[in-house]
Amino acid sequence: MSNQACVQVDHVTFQYEEGADKVLKDISLTVNRGEFLAILGHNGSGKSTLAKLLNGLYLPGEGRVVVCGMDTSDENETWNIRQKAGMIFQNPDNQIVATVVREDVAFGLENMGVPHDEMVRRIDAALEAVHMSERAESAPHMLSGGQKQRVAIAGVLAMEPEIIIADESTAMLDPQGRAEVLEVMHRLNREKGMTVIWITHYMEEAADADRIIVISDGTIALEGTPREVFSQVGTMRTLHLDVPHMAALADSLRKDGVPLPEGILTVEEMTQEVCKLLCPSN
Amino acid sequence: MLNNITLGQYYPVDSPIHRLDPRMKIILTLLMIVGVFICQNFSGYILILLFTVAASRLSHVPFKVMMKGLKPLRFILVFTFLLNLFFSTGTELFHVGPVVITREGLRQAIHYSLRLVFLVISTSLMTLTTSPIALSDGLEQLFSPLKVFHFPAHELAMMMSIALRFIPTLMEETDKIMKAQKARGADFESGNLLARAKAMVPLLVPLFVSSFRRAGDLAMAMESRCYHGGEHRTRLRVLKITGNDWLALGIMILLLVLIVLLNIFVPKGLIL
Numbered sequence: 350m351s352n353q354a355c356v357q358v359d360h361v362t363f364q365y366e367e368g369a370d371k372v373l374k375d376i377s378l379t380v381n382r383g384e385f386l387a388i389l390g391h392n393g394s395g396k397s398t399l400a401k402l403l404n405g406l407y408l409p410g411e412g413r414v415v416v417c418g419m420d421t422s423d424e425n426e427t428w429n430i431r432q433k434a435g436m437i438f439q440n441p442d443n444q445i446v447a448t449v450v451r452e453d454v455a456f457g458l459e460n461m462g463v464p465h466d467e468m469v470r471r472i473d474a475a476l477e478a479v480h481m482s483e484r485a486e487s488a489p490h491m492l493s494g495g496q497k498q499r500v501a502i503a504g505v506l507a508m509e510p511e512i513i514i515a516d517e518s519t520a521m522l523d524p525q526g527r528a529e530v531l532e533v534m535h536r537l538n539r540e541k542g543m544t545v546i547w548i549t550h551y552m553e554e555a556a557d558a559d560r561i562i563v564i565s566d567g568t569i570a571l572e573g574t575p576r577e578v579f580s581q582v583g584t585m586r587t588l589h590l591d592v593p594h595m596a597a598l599a600d601s602l603r604k605d606g607v608p609l610p611e612g613i614l615t616v617e618e619m620t621q622e623v624c625k626l627l628c629p630s631n
Numbered sequence: 632m633l634n635n636i637t638l639g640q641y642y643p644v645d646s647p648i649h650r651l652d653p654r655m656k657i658i659l660t661l662l663m664i665v666g667v668f669i670c671q672n673f674s675g676y677i678l679i680l681l682f683t684v685a686a687s688r689l690s691h692v693p694f695k696v697m698m699k700g701l702k703p704l705r706f707i708l709v710f711t712f713l714l715n716l717f718f719s720t721g722t723e724l725f726h727v728g729p730v731v732i733t734r735e736g737l738r739q740a741i742h743y744s745l746r747l748v749f750l751v752i753s754t755s756l757m758t759l760t761t762s763p764i765a766l767s768d769g770l771e772q773l774f775s776p777l778k779v780f781h782f783p784a785h786e787l788a789m790m791m792s793i794a795l796r797f798i799p800t801l802m803e804e805t806d807k808i809m810k811a812q813k814a815r816g817a818d819f820e821s822g823n824l825l826a827r828a829k830a831m832v833p834l835l836v837p838l839f840v841s842s843f844r845r846a847g848d849l850a851m852a853m854e855s856r857c858y859h860g861g862e863h864r865t866r867l868r869v870l871k872i873t874g875n876d877w878l879a880l881g882i883m884i885l886l887l888v889l890i891v892l893l894n895i896f897v898p899k900g901l902i903l
Contacts, residue, residue: 431857438848446793465869
């Protein structure tokens with residue numbers, strides 16, 4: 350099961366209008382079941398457009414997108430695809446529909462026609478999973494940004510999807526809210542085997558992903574594990590992307606002749622390597 | 632001001648009236664309005680008064696809050712009263728200079744004023760005890776038989792609940808834009824009415840622009856959560872008619888019957 354393809358993007362090209370610039374140019378990628386995939390890209394790189402292609406909000410101009418065996422251009426499958434591939438958006442305010450938290454979580458279920466008792470069970474489970482049970486009766490405008498995004502995640506989770514796509518879902522949050530939301534997604538990925546597609550322009554959020562795809566100018570610029578991607582400091586810079594501080598530091602030290610190995614991402618790793626250099630006997 | 636806004640008039644306490652089904656409350660209010668309109672004599676009004684007092688006591692809504700609904704109507708009330716008092720013909724009661732007060736005039740003045748007062752009180756009894764969301768749910772279900780004639784009952788209710796959801800958000804945003812414009816020297820307070828209305832333009836334009844953006848975002852979010860109209864939809868909030876609802880309906884019908892009986896058997900103008 351673990352290596353089965355969940356989403357397949359096959360030579361997709363997309364433009365918003367006929368004759369306009371192509372936002373995505375002949376992109377192909379595969380998302381495996383149960384994986385945490387981070388898609389990185391600068392503003393205007395096409396990463397949000399890619400996200401909206403993954404659950405049929407947009408349809409590809411050329412090529413095709415297959416989600417859980419269903420082609421997004423097949424109109425009969427549109428609602429099944431959206432149930433399988435849930436999506437969290439950027440602005441926490443603009444995706445909450447109801448005036449009470451638990452009713453918002455119910456929204457997707459109501460649309461799917463889930464019977465009432467089943468609905469109640471799923472809502473409670475979903476709110477529990479994002480640690481929002483005690484705020485079930487709150488009004489959305491009384492919640493913090495991070496809490497609102499967790500409600501949005503619960504709303505998607507209740508629909509029992511196989512994939513959750515988060516389209517820059519932390520961009521409008523404070524650091525604490527960002528950490529909360531990212532933590533919830535990692536936990537869902539770990540504990541429930543949820544496939545997560547995490548779209549962001551914050552490098553540090555991609556550090557714990559299983560795999561990173563860097564998108565630039567509508568094409569895939571880099572692909573690999575966080576270590577592989579972040580060690581290419583020079584390439585990342587030319588794509589207007591930062592790398593984690595320690596990777597950048599290691600890179601400049603290497604340039605100055607310090608023999609540090611590739612793939613250093615955290616302070617701990619850096620300390621360890623520097624210690625090894627200073628006292629080789631240990 | 633933004634932290635604790637209550638939407639509409641809703642007075643959130645728990646009471647037997649609050650617990651009535653919103654559909655039943657809408658029907659009861661309509662029946663009550665009919666009752667107020669068919670009531671022809673003063674003894675009928677006493678009955679309605681007794682009923683209203685009993686219902687408002689049962690609703691745990693303070694008397695003061697109930698009366699607040701009448702405040703905006705005070706001019707219309709006075710106007711109605713005076714107009715009827717001075718401009719009707721009939722048996723003269725007394726006169727002050729050229730102004731003649733007739734028996735019919737006085738009767739009509741009191742009649743119409745009471746009618747207005749009871750109309751407002753009975754409708755605000757409904758809005759005070761029913762949350763706007765419950766109200767829109769009730770309206771949706773009451774109007775749903777009209778779907779056969781393509782009446783957009785679900786769509787209207789959905790629009791109303793989204794509007795309610797976004798009121799606090801937009802108010803926050805208005806506050807933010809206002810502060811931003813003030814920081815750049817905008818003046819919202821001084822000047823005459825025209826100047827102040829003009830000062831609103833730099834507030835309203837960004838507000839509209841962002842509302843449209845929000846609408847686009849929300850539509851996309853709703854679609855990605857499988858929203859495709861009212862068909863085949865189930866509901867989390869299920870409305871249920873209980874014994875209390877039937878009891879309330881019974882009392883209301885009894886009230887209407889009594890009003891009709893009083894109209895027939897108590898001659899007009901016995902009191903007044």
